[in-house]
Amino acid sequence: MTVLSIQRRAMGRPPTLHTSYRQTFRLWRGKEWAWLLAGITVAVLWPFIVNAFWLHLSNLALIAVVATVGLNLLSGNARLVSLGQAAFLAVGGFAAGILGAQHGFPFWVCLLTAAVAGALVGILVGVPSLRLKVVYVAITTLALHFAITTMVSIYQVEAVRAHGIVMPIPDLGFVKLGDSRPWFYFLLVVTVLVILAALNIQRSYLGRRWIAVADHEVAARSAGINIAGAKLWAFAISSAIVSLAGALGAYYEGVLTAETYDIQLAIVYLAMIIVGGVGSVLGSVLGAVLLTLLPYMLDFAMKAGGIALSGGSLNGIHSIAYGALILLFLLFEPLGLAAIWYRIRNAGMLWPLKYTPLEAKR
Amino acid sequence: MLGAGLPAGPVRPAQGASIQQLTTVLGVAGIYALLATGIVLVYRTSRVVNLAQGHLAILCAFFVAALLAAGYHWAAALPATIAVGCVLAAVIYFAVMRRIVGEPPFVGLMATVGIAILLRGVMVVAFGGVTITTQPLLSGSVSLFGADLSATHVLVAVAAWLLVGVIVAINHFTSIGLFMRATTDNVILAAQRGVNIDRIVCLAWVIAVCAAAAGGFLHSQRALVSTAAILIGVSALIAALIGGMDSFRGAVIGALAVAVSEYFVLLHFEARYADLAPVALMLVILTIRPWGLFGTPEEVERV
Numbered sequence: 001m002t003v004l005s006i007q008r009r010a011m012g013r014p015p016t017l018h019t020s021y022r023q024t025f026r027l028w029r030g031k032e033w034a035w036l037l038a039g040i041t042v043a044v045l046w047p048f049i050v051n052a053f054w055l056h057l058s059n060l061a062l063i064a065v066v067a068t069v070g071l072n073l074l075s076g077n078a079r080l081v082s083l084g085q086a087a088f089l090a091v092g093g094f095a096a097g098i099l100g101a102q103h104g105f106p107f108w109v110c111l112l113t114a115a116v117a118g119a120l121v122g123i124l125v126g127v128p129s130l131r132l133k134v135v136y137v138a139i140t141t142l143a144l145h146f147a148i149t150t151m152v153s154i155y156q157v158e159a160v161r162a163h164g165i166v167m168p169i170p171d172l173g174f175v176k177l178g179d180s181r182p183w184f185y186f187l188l189v190v191t192v193l194v195i196l197a198a199l200n201i202q203r204s205y206l207g208r209r210w211i212a213v214a215d216h217e218v219a220a221r222s223a224g225i226n227i228a229g230a231k232l233w234a235f236a237i238s239s240a241i242v243s244l245a246g247a248l249g250a251y252y253e254g255v256l257t258a259e260t261y262d263i264q265l266a267i268v269y270l271a272m273i274i275v276g277g278v279g280s281v282l283g284s285v286l287g288a289v290l291l292t293l294l295p296y297m298l299d300f301a302m303k304a305g306g307i308a309l310s311g312g313s314l315n316g317i318h319s320i321a322y323g324a325l326i327l328l329f330l331l332f333e334p335l336g337l338a339a340i341w342y343r344i345r346n347a348g349m350l351w352p353l354k355y356t357p358l359e360a361k362r
Numbered sequence: 363m364l365g366a367g368l369p370a371g372p373v374r375p376a377q378g379a380s381i382q383q384l385t386t387v388l389g390v391a392g393i394y395a396l397l398a399t400g401i402v403l404v405y406r407t408s409r410v411v412n413l414a415q416g417h418l419a420i421l422c423a424f425f426v427a428a429l430l431a432a433g434y435h436w437a438a439a440l441p442a443t444i445a446v447g448c449v450l451a452a453v454i455y456f457a458v459m460r461r462i463v464g465e466p467p468f469v470g471l472m473a474t475v476g477i478a479i480l481l482r483g484v485m486v487v488a489f490g491g492v493t494i495t496t497q498p499l500l501s502g503s504v505s506l507f508g509a510d511l512s513a514t515h516v517l518v519a520v521a522a523w524l525l526v527g528v529i530v531a532i533n534h535f536t537s538i539g540l541f542m543r544a545t546t547d548n549v550i551l552a553a554q555r556g557v558n559i560d561r562i563v564c565l566a567w568v569i570a571v572c573a574a575a576a577g578g579f580l581h582s583q584r585a586l587v588s589t590a591a592i593l594i595g596v597s598a599l600i601a602a603l604i605g606g607m608d609s610f611r612g613a614v615i616g617a618l619a620v621a622v623s624e625y626f627v628l629l630h631f632e633a634r635y636a637d638l639a640p641v642a643l644m645l646v647i648l649t650i651r652p653w654g655l656f657g658t659p660e661e662v663e664r665v
Binding site: 079081128131134135136138139140143146147153154264267271274310312313315317318319320321323324325327331334 | 411458461462465466467468469471472473475476477478479480481482483484485486487488490596599600603607634635637638641642644645648649652
């Protein structure tokens with residue numbers, strides 16, 4: 001783990017000379033204006049370039065990015081593997097559903113409450129995890145998964161007596177999010193804010209001590225780090241972000257059903273951080289986008305290839321693809337797509353000089 | 363979990379009902395114990411927690427059912443499945459687990475998650491939407507202590523506990539078991555004394571997958587099996603954790619505790635809460651004793 005995280009941090013950093021910590025940790029190097037401009041242009045034009053289906057996929061991907069960034073803080077940075085991702089999404093979704101759809105609270109209140117509820121549940125789960133390590137944390141969060149999904153499905157049956165809760169159309173005051181287009185801009189803003197928050201947390205004391213605790217708990221403790229505090233903050237922040245994504249997802253889908261949140265969903269999110277890059281915000285984005293699109297790409301490819309399968313079998317094919325991707329990345333590129341990008345970028349920055357990244361011997 | 367197919371609905375208050383219940387619980391516990399011993403064996407030799415145990419079990423159950431449905435006699439179908447299980451275990455070990463030796467536990471855990479979801483996909487594609495009932499090997503009923511017991515339930519309970527006994531006996535009384543225990547105690551010293559770690563860990567996987575196959579088959583003898591039944595793996599994992607990941611005794615006690623708690627909630631409360639009972643039990647036990655009932659405290663530090 002130590003080797004991996006040293007390698008990860010070394011690769012994430014551009015191969016340039018830094019003479020102060022300030023330089024090393026800064027997010028804005030003052031040379032990204034072109035990138036920023038290009039990004040904004042593409043983002044503004046995007047809903048007008050692509051058709052409705054792709055816009056829908058983009059929105060799904062943005063929601064997945066928020067959720068994955070949240071998960072990656074917990075499972076990637078603090079190395080507390082969470083199988084409870086679906087449960088945290090359900091907490092957010094149902095907090096929004098209960099408040100927004102059942103009691104008519106405004107959109108903003110519901111989003112904030114969803115995040116707070118997620119943080120509280122996260123802390124609740126975090127407490128028994130304090131004495132436990134990786135595997136046990138995974139199982140505790142798996143326990144949480146069963147507890148939460150049972151509770152929400154009972155709520156759905158008892159309180160709603162229907163197959164799902166119909167969510168209201170969110171009203172931002174100046175615009176209603178009824179169509180994919182306003183949704184896209186709204187989700188884009190939220191996603192960018194969450195990404196910036198995550199990047200900032202990662203370089204702050206809060207995030208750096210997660211890495212320290214994950215690398216070596218005893219060493220971290222002897223360096224004066226409050227282990228319990230670090231882990232609880234990881235749970236709280238991560239689950240707040242994930243629950244926010246859950247609430248966004250519920251509003252975006254329009255209908256909230258307990259069956260959405262199955263264990264498969266939790267595993268797909270773990271696949272996203274492994275494929276994207278464990279502990280990397282860029283990795284979260286890449287992994288979330290790729291794996292959100294993957295099922296649609298597979299379906300498309302099979303349709304093009306003339307293979308007709310029933311819906312259930314397609315679901316099985318998606319499962320196989322997720323599993324194979326997890327295994328392939330674990331075995332051959334454990335730092336994920338982010339590492340591939342860093343390698344390309346570093347080589348590009350130093351060209352025509354040769355660059356040998358700090359590769360750990362495996 | 364409930365995929366275990368405890369009979370839903372009220373239990374008939376017939377004569378000897380308590381003995382019937384006992385047989386049912388023992389059967390379910392036996393299946394959990396069988397899977398849990400597999401998990402413990404793999405954990406002891408390689409410190410990898412196998413989250414795919416339930417998937418392996420149900421995949422093998424489907425395989426047996428497919429062979430039986432194709433007209434093969436069960437005396438041919440069972441050995442064929444065991445053979446497939448052995449090959450599967452070897453593939454899992456040499457293609458995946460062998461390559462991530464020495465990586466942090468996070469990687470091993472994620473690898474088994476990957477295997478699990480891969481197997482689930484294979485199952486859904488091959489047997490999706492199918493619910494199987496294997497023809498019971500025994501029919502009729504057995505009279506025991508004045509109770510009429512279904513012969514299948516008795517067979518399941520007896521066979522499962524017998525196989526658990528066999529695995530534990532292999533570990534305790536054979537030379538291979540000695541090597542396995544040496545690997546558990548200290549991998550490096552064992553390797554230096556000439557224990558072929560590769561072979562031992564591979565063998566542990568083979569035994570674990572065979573245990574899973576047997577558990578899956580026995581499960582399909584007593585309950586309807588669909589892809590949802592992979593959740594018996596979660597029950598087995600909870601059993602192993604309650605007992606302590608590195609203890610066979612713990613796995614057995616844990617399996618009994620899980621089965622009893624599920625059945626208790628099923629009888630006295632509602633069926634939909636039955637999944638939660640073992641989970642709650644596990645959380646309580648892990649909060650008090652993070653290393654489980656019979657585990658070694660240092661293990662918590664390792665994973």
